[in-house]
Each structure stands twice: as structure tokens, then as C-alpha cells.
Amino acid sequence: MSQEFSVFNPPKRTLMGPGPSDVSPAVLNALSKPTLGHLDPQFVSLMDDVKSLLQYAFKTKNTLTMPISAPGSAGMEACLANLVEPGDKVIVCQNGVFGGRMYQNVIRCGGEAVLVEDPWGEQTKLDKLASALKAHPDAKIVAFVHAETSTGVMNDAQALCQLAREHGCLTLVDAVTSLAGSELRVDEWGIDAIYSGSQKCLSCVPGLSPISFSEAAIEKIKGRKTPVQSWFLDMDLVMGYWGKGAQRAYHHTAPVNSIYALYESLRLVHQEGLENAWNRHQQNHIKLKEGLASIGLTLAVDEAYCLPQLNAVTIPEGVDDKVVRSALLNDFNLEIGAGLGQFAGKVWRIGLMGHTSNEDNVNYCINALKTVLE
Ligand code: PLP
Numbered sequence: 001m002s003q004e005f006s007v008f009n010p011p012k013r014t015l016m017g018p019g020p021s022d023v024s025p026a027v028l029n030a031l032s033k034p035t036l037g038h039l040d041p042q043f044v045s046l047m048d049d050v051k052s053l054l055q056y057a058f059k060t061k062n063t064l065t066m067p068i069s070a071p072g073s074a075g076m077e078a079c080l081a082n083l084v085e086p087g088d089k090v091i092v093c094q095n096g097v098f099g100g101r102m103y104q105n106v107i108r109c110g111g112e113a114v115l116v117e118d119p120w121g122e123q124t125k126l127d128k129l130a131s132a133l134k135a136h137p138d139a140k141i142v143a144f145v146h147a148e149t150s151t152g153v154m155n156d157a158q159a160l161c162q163l164a165r166e167h168g169c170l171t172l173v174d175a176v177t178s179l180a181g182s183e184l185r186v187d188e189w190g191i192d193a194i195y196s197g198s199q200k201c202l203s204c205v206p207g208l209s210p211i212s213f214s215e216a217a218i219e220k221i222k223g224r225k226t227p228v229q230s231w232f233l234d235m236d237l238v239m240g241y242w243g244k245g246a247q248r249a250y251h252h253t254a255p256v257n258s259i260y261a262l263y264e265s266l267r268l269v270h271q272e273g274l275e276n277a278w279n280r281h282q283q284n285h286i287k288l289k290e291g292l293a294s295i296g297l298t299l300a301v302d303e304a305y306c307l308p309q310l311n312a313v314t315i316p317e318g319v320d321d322k323v324v325r326s327a328l329l330n331d332f333n334l335e336i337g338a339g340l341g342q343f344a345g346k347v348w349r350i351g352l353m354g355h356t357s358n359e360d361n362v363n364y365c366i367n368a369l370k371t372v373l374e
Pocket of ligand 1 (some may be wrong): 073192
């Protein structure tokens with residue numbers, strides 16, 4: 001081939017979209033450390049620390065807590081593929097894109113999916129879930145998204161879990177956008193299966209999905225009559241590698257350097273303190289909201305349940321969504337997100353996740369938006 005390929009040098013952007021968020025220099029530095037073998041004792045010891053830090057971030061004592069070597073979508077599939085057996089009835093709450101993906105996954109696992117729908121931009125209503133639980137006493141699982149990134153809505157995970165458990169259901173929660181950005185208490189709230197993503201409020205590189213399963217969830221998996229359809233995501237097999245130190249055996253080649261990065265990002269969350277991180281996200285959200293108001297922009301979601309780490313901003317009448325986003329990217333190296341699905345062309349999604357969530361970025365974004373909109 002005669003074509004020359006030059007070294008790729010990405011521009012330095014400020015990532016204020018729906019993820020990935022800006023990766024902190026310490027995490028990028030960790031990524032570039034020498035690669036170890038995936039069964040090297042030093043790496044195995046790091047895996048134990050990653051598990052402990054994930055237990056800290058999820059606020060759980062669950063022993064089955066680890067990162068899946070693939071993005072958040074794989075975490076979703078891991079939870080559903082392991083917990084849902086053909087014929088199982090699963091209630092899925094949907095008020096945005098990602099609840100819809102859970103629904104599709106249940107069907108692909110051979111489950112019977114019951115949808116509880118609420119309008120985009122609103123919370124999942126407890127009374128609707130209560131009616132569905134009454135109408136379907138044979139339901140085994142309730143699944144929902146904690147922080148719906150497509151709309152900027154926070155669902156009341158604690159209340160939804162309590163209701164589900166009162167009806168004897170296991171709870172399955174998408175925490176891709178909430179982990180380390182908003183209050184989340186796996187054990188206290190009674191969450192049985194949960195998955196997240198490395199690229200949002202953890203500010204790690206994309207491509208890993210922290211997950212955690214309760215003892216009740218493990219019991220359901222152990223009691224399966226049919227094998228988990230996915231070999232790669234079968235928790236029984238994955239645990240051979242992520243389980244107790246000395247017994248570890250090859251399952252797949254772990255993304256070793258990405259695990260270094262995840263460790264560093266979790267270490268930084270631990271250093272800051274989880275509650276402090278939640279609080280920082282909330283404070284910067286308030287500053288962003290005030291800044292938006294000062295240039296005549298408003299949030300599309302009620303403050304009572306809007307996400308601090310993902311702000312859906314109503315695009316003013318007559319303003320071209322794409323022109324604004326392109327100007328921000330090209331003139332300010334600033335990425336904000338477009339609306340998804342029903343919200344396409346109607347909202348911008350401004351992320352303040354993890355390392356990105358700071359006052360300088362809030363001011364930078366407001367000033368850039370002001371200039372572009374003038
Ligand atoms: N769930 C939610 C709430 C998300 O925001 C995303 C990604 O944006 C996903 C699941 C899928 O994660 P990934 O893109 O890492 O596969």
C-alpha cells in the first residue's frame with residue numbers, strides 16, 4: 001500500500017456531552033503504564049483492589065462486584081442474560097431510550113416483557129408500577145434506568161426498588177450515568193443487579209462496565225434450568241477469572257491497561273469521597289442552571305427530578321441545533337450532546353460528569369453558548 005498514515009493526534013476537546021466525559025490526566029497516565037499479563041500476581045492483586053473500590057462506589061458488600069470487559073451495553077446484557085430465563089416475566093419501566101433497550105434485551109433473552117411507560121422528560125410513576133405489579137403477580141424482575149441519559153431524568157430508584165421487593169421481585173438497575181455522580185446505595189435500596197459504565201461520572205476511558213449482583217440474584221442465576229445464552233457474559237464462567245485470587249483461571253484476556261485506568265479513576269473518587277463527588281455534581285448543576293438562565297436558556301426537565309450530571313436544555317425556537325453544536329465544537333473545542341429519539345432537535349444535552357464537572361467548565365460552556373447564540 002503506497003498510502004502514508006500519520007500518527008493520530010486528537011484535538012484537545014472539553015467533553016460536555018452525554019459521555020464520554022473528560023478523562024483526568026492521572027487516569028490517562030495510568031493507562032500508559034507497562035502492560036502486565038492478565039494472570040500476573042501484581043495484576044491479580046490490583047483486580048482485588050478494583051473490586052473493593054467498586055464495592056465502595058456502589059455502596060455494597062456484594063462479593064460478585066467487578067467490571068465487565070466491555071461497555072455499559074454489555075453490563076446491561078450481562079445482568080439481563082444471567083437473570084432472565086426463557087418464560088420469565090420482567091416488568092421494564094421506560095421513560096427514555098435506555099429503558100427501551102432493556103425491554104429489547106428481555107425479549108432477546110426469551111423473557112416476557114411487560115412495559116410500564118411514562119412520557120419522556122418525566123419520572124417513572126410509582127402508581128403505574130404498582131398497577132403493573134398487581135396485574136402481573138407472576139413477575140420475577142423489575143428493571144429500570146436510574147439516570148436516563150436520553151432525557152436528563154432521575155428515577156426514584158429507592159422507591160421503585162422498595163415497591164418491587166414488596167411484590168417479591170428482584171430489582172435490576174441501569175446506573176450507567178448515576179454511579180459516582182448521584183446518590184446511589186445498592187445494599188440500602190435493595191438493588192439485586194446493577195450495571196454502570198466507565199466513561200461517565202467515573203471519568204475513565206470508555207469500554208468497561210462495573211456490575212454487581214446480590215446474593216438473591218446469584219441464587220436465581222444458580223437455579224437456572226437453562227444455560228446463559230452468552231458464553232462471554234455467563235457470570236459463572238466470568239467469576240472463574242474475577243473470583244477469589246488464588247483460584248483465578250483464564251476466561252478472556254482482560255483489558256489490562258484499561259483496568260489500571262479504572263483503578264485510578266476509582267481511587268480518585270475514593271480520595272474525594274463519594275458523598276463529596278455527589279455534592280460537587282449537584283453544585284455545578286446549579287451553577288450551570290443559573291448560567292443558562294442568564295442567557296435565556298431553560299432546562300427541559302423539572303428541577304425536582306433533573307439529573308445534575310446530564311442537563312437537557314430546551315433549544316429555543318428558530319435556533320438550528322446542528323449549527324450551534326458545530327460552532328461549539330469547531331470554534332471552542334467544546335462538545336455538547338444532541339437530543340436522542342423523541343428529543344432529537346428539541347434539546348441539547350450538557351454533561352457535567354466526573355472530571356468534567358467543575359466551575360471552569362460551567363463558565364466556559366455558558367460563555368461559548370452566549371457567543372454562538374448572539
Ligand atoms: N444506559 C445508559 C443510561 C446510558 O446512558 C448508556 C450510554 O450512554 C448506556 C446504557 C450504554 O452504555 P455504552 O454506550 O457504554 O454501551
